Amino acid sequence: xxxxxxxxxxxxxxxxxxxxxxxxxxxxxxxxxxxxxxxxxxxxxxxxxxxxxxxxxxxxxxxxxxxxxxxxxxxxxxxxxxxxxxxxxxxxxxxxxxxxxxxxxxxxxxxxxxxxxxxxxxxxxxxxxxxxxxxxxxxxxxxxxxxxxxxxxxx
Amino acid sequence: xxxxxxxxxxxxxxxxxxxxxxxxxxxxxxxxxxxxxxxxxxxxxxxxxxxxxxxxxxxxxxxxxxxxxxxxxxxxxxxxxxxxxxxxxxxxxxxxxxxxxxxxxxxxxxxxxxxxxxxxxxxxxxxxxxxxxxxxxxxxxxxxxxxxxxxxxxx
Amino acid sequence: xxxxxxxxxxxxxxxxxxxxxxxxxxxxxxxxxxxxxxxxxxxxxxxxxxxxxxxxxxxxxxxxxxxxxxxxxxxxxxxxxxxxxxxxxxxxxxxxxxxxxxxxxxxxxxxxxxxxxxxxxxxxxxxxxxxxxxxxxxxxxxxxxxxxxxxxxxx
Amino acid sequence: xxxxxxxxxxxxxxxxxxxxxxxxxxxxxxxxxxxxxxxxxxxxxxxxxxxxxxxxxxxxxxxxxxxxxxxxxxxxxxxxxxxxxxxxxxxxxxxxxxxxxxxxxxxxxxxxxxxxxxxxxxxxxxxxxxxxxxxxxxxxxxxxxxxxxxxxxxx
Numbered sequence: 017x018x019x020x021x022x023x024x025x026x027x028x029x030x031x032x033x034x035x036x037x038x039x040x041x042x043x044x045x046x047x048x049x050x051x052x053x054x055x056x057x058x059x060x061x062x063x064x065x066x067x068x069x070x071x072x073x074x075x076x077x078x079x080x081x082x083x084x085x086x087x088x089x090x091x092x093x094x095x096x097x098x099x100x101x102x103x104x105x106x107x108x109x110x111x112x113x114x115x116x117x118x119x120x121x122x123x124x125x126x127x128x129x130x131x132x133x134x135x136x137x138x139x140x141x142x143x144x145x146x147x148x149x150x151x152x153x154x155x156x157x158x159x160x161x162x163x164x165x166x167x168x169x170x171x
Numbered sequence: 172x173x174x175x176x177x178x179x180x181x182x183x184x185x186x187x188x189x190x191x192x193x194x195x196x197x198x199x200x201x202x203x204x205x206x207x208x209x210x211x212x213x214x215x216x217x218x219x220x221x222x223x224x225x226x227x228x229x230x231x232x233x234x235x236x237x238x239x240x241x242x243x244x245x246x247x248x249x250x251x252x253x254x255x256x257x258x259x260x261x262x263x264x265x266x267x268x269x270x271x272x273x274x275x276x277x278x279x280x281x282x283x284x285x286x287x288x289x290x291x292x293x294x295x296x297x298x299x300x301x302x303x304x305x306x307x308x309x310x311x312x313x314x315x316x317x318x319x320x321x322x323x324x325x326x
Numbered sequence: 327x328x329x330x331x332x333x334x335x336x337x338x339x340x341x342x343x344x345x346x347x348x349x350x351x352x353x354x355x356x357x358x359x360x361x362x363x364x365x366x367x368x369x370x371x372x373x374x375x376x377x378x379x380x381x382x383x384x385x386x387x388x389x390x391x392x393x394x395x396x397x398x399x400x401x402x403x404x405x406x407x408x409x410x411x412x413x414x415x416x417x418x419x420x421x422x423x424x425x426x427x428x429x430x431x432x433x434x435x436x437x438x439x440x441x442x443x444x445x446x447x448x449x450x451x452x453x454x455x456x457x458x459x460x461x462x463x464x465x466x467x468x469x470x471x472x473x474x475x476x477x478x479x480x481x
Numbered sequence: 482x483x484x485x486x487x488x489x490x491x492x493x494x495x496x497x498x499x500x501x502x503x504x505x506x507x508x509x510x511x512x513x514x515x516x517x518x519x520x521x522x523x524x525x526x527x528x529x530x531x532x533x534x535x536x537x538x539x540x541x542x543x544x545x546x547x548x549x550x551x552x553x554x555x556x557x558x559x560x561x562x563x564x565x566x567x568x569x570x571x572x573x574x575x576x577x578x579x580x581x582x583x584x585x586x587x588x589x590x591x592x593x594x595x596x597x598x599x600x601x602x603x604x605x606x607x608x609x610x611x612x613x614x615x616x617x618x619x620x621x622x623x624x625x626x627x628x629x630x631x632x633x634x635x636x
Contacts, residue, residue, distance in 0.1 A: 348537060351536070351537050352532070352533065352534070352535040352536050352537060352542060353533060353534055353535060353536060353542035353544055353545055354536070354542070354544075355533075356533040356534075357544070377507070378507065378508060378510075378511040379507070379508055379511075380507040380508060381506070381507050381508060381509070381552075382503060382506050382507060383567055387507060387508035387509070387548070387552075388548075388551050388552075388570045388573075389508055389509075389512070389544065389547060389548025389549075389551055389552060390508055390548075392544060392547045392548065392551065392573075393542070393543075393544025393545075393547065393548060394544075396543050396544055396547065397536075397542075397543075397544060412537075412538055414577070414580070415543045415577055416576070416577060417574065417575060417576040417577060418543075418547075418574070418575060419572065419573070419574035419575075420572060420573060420574075421571070421572040422569070422570055422571060422572060425569070
């Protein structure tokens with residue numbers, strides 16, 4: 017693990033806008049998640065809940081919250097690396113605090129350890145009923161930054 | 172945690188068939204996952220990969236594997252409880268061993284601790300390239316069985 | 327998972343004092359950990375670092391931090407249950423943010439989900455160099471409360 | 482994450498003997514854990530249980546099992562790297578399957594993903610009552626190999 021602590025990071029408006037657009041591709045677009053805020057070491061996303069997000073009992077599926085927690089953590093990490101790096105998830109762990117059934121979910125991810133090899137982030141998923149927000153899941157996510165030229169893209 | 176070890180469980184053909192059909196509802200149907208085998212304490216699922224399952228670099232999204240690992244573990248737990256119980260995920264942790272890019276994923280979940288309050292399962296997600304199978308993710312999943320009458324369904 | 331949210335808990339001075347003393351028994355006494363503060367849903371502990379807490383490179387061993395994170399989370403849970411209940415750890419996950427090498431560790435645990443079956447807590451372990459405190463590990467801990475009469479004690 | 486799969490590793494008798502001795506230093510020596518077998522990608526350890534390993538109810542403390550799972554996984558990783566590398570734990574997650582109360586614990590760790598940056602291992606902790614062995618805990622451990630010259634040792 018690197019010993020470097022928090023460093024001052026600057027996130028240009030162009031890069032933030034790019035990440036907000038880039039967030040919603042592939043599986044994440046299919047799930048309907050949208051990036052809504054990008055700051056250095058932080059990212060926020062949102063999804064309007066529809067019937068396709070639910071499980072057999074009508075609650076929001078754990079997989080929806082897990083995907084959101086993972087992907088939002090990944091983009092929080094993207095705010096701290098240069099454009100020639102990709103972020104891959106090494107592992108994550110998520111606890112579901114209570115069944116979620118609101119009309120909307122918000123996810124906020126924060127990098128708690130920046131490093132050149134290993135980046136660690138926390139994600140919180142909140143359920144919205146009207147203006148009432150409650151935390152429904154918390155995740156700890158381990159990510160790694162890999163130079164683009166070491167990835168063989170499948171696009 | 173209960174101290175009861177593995178007990179002999181019987182899974183009727185009716186119950187197994189019901190669980191295989193029930194597996195693919197809501198978010199899981201939307202994701203295209205299918206139940207393919209149900210045995211006492213074990214469940215197997217599969218998904219044909221399409222472009223909607225990928226992430227920004229063309230690999231299969233971590234959220235697809237996480238959702239599959241969680242949901243398949245849940246149904247492995249369902250094979251051990253009576254029909255008046257629902258299974259909810261308390262938490263899970265998943266490690267991604269290598270980028271997945273095959274045409275199909277298979278997930279196999281096994282209950283490693285059965286109990287009246289807490290059920291623990293392991294899931295393994297495999298990537299298929301032709302007939303070549305490789306493990307791409309492993310998860311440890313903690314579940315709880317709740318009597319149906321204690322759940323307020325959202326259906 | 328239970329749906330009950332945060333409830334108002336009262337922790338008597340007698341119960342708090344009992345938990346602070348009870349904290350340091352068996353393996354935890356052997357490790358030199360001490361309870362230093364108990365509030366409803368919160369617990370704080372501390373250990374003076376000696377050579378026996380280190381690993382092969384001279385850093386504080388991950389197992390010291392993990393044991394502290396787990397045990398302190400357990401006592402945070404104890405503040406919310408009646409005296410006829412025991413707390414057992416179902417599972418935990420801990421991320422190590424940076425190597426720890428200070429003269430003292432402080433651990434603060436907070437219950438983030440109270441329930442009659444499942445209790446979830448977060449623990450933060452901080453390294454102290456003089457007056458400088460830095461977070462070295464974060465854990466998410468799942469616990470269960472079991473009535474004493476269901477445990478066959480080994481004392 | 483690297484894409485390299487399992488590679489053929491050779492572990493010299495000298496290196497294996499060194500790792501078996503090196504295993505039991507610092508906190509691990511203090512806890513009484515011993516290395517008992519080292520093979521490429523695998524490590525086995527053992528501890529004779531004494532009263533200092535127990536918690537408030539007389540069971541073996543979760544921290545004992547967690548430390549053993551972590552440290553044994555670390556030495557399984559050491560069997561795959563050259564002598565100029567150190568292994569640090571990035572994170573781990575451990576599930577406790579049943580209370581442990583035997584006279585001895587055995588831990589077996591296996592590397593499930595080898596890589597130049599990230600190594601992933603599984604550990605299984607077994608409780609021994611006479612000749613009867615039962616699995617009491619399972620862990621998934623993420624490690625990183627760091628060249629010695631990048632670590633500032635605290636010895």
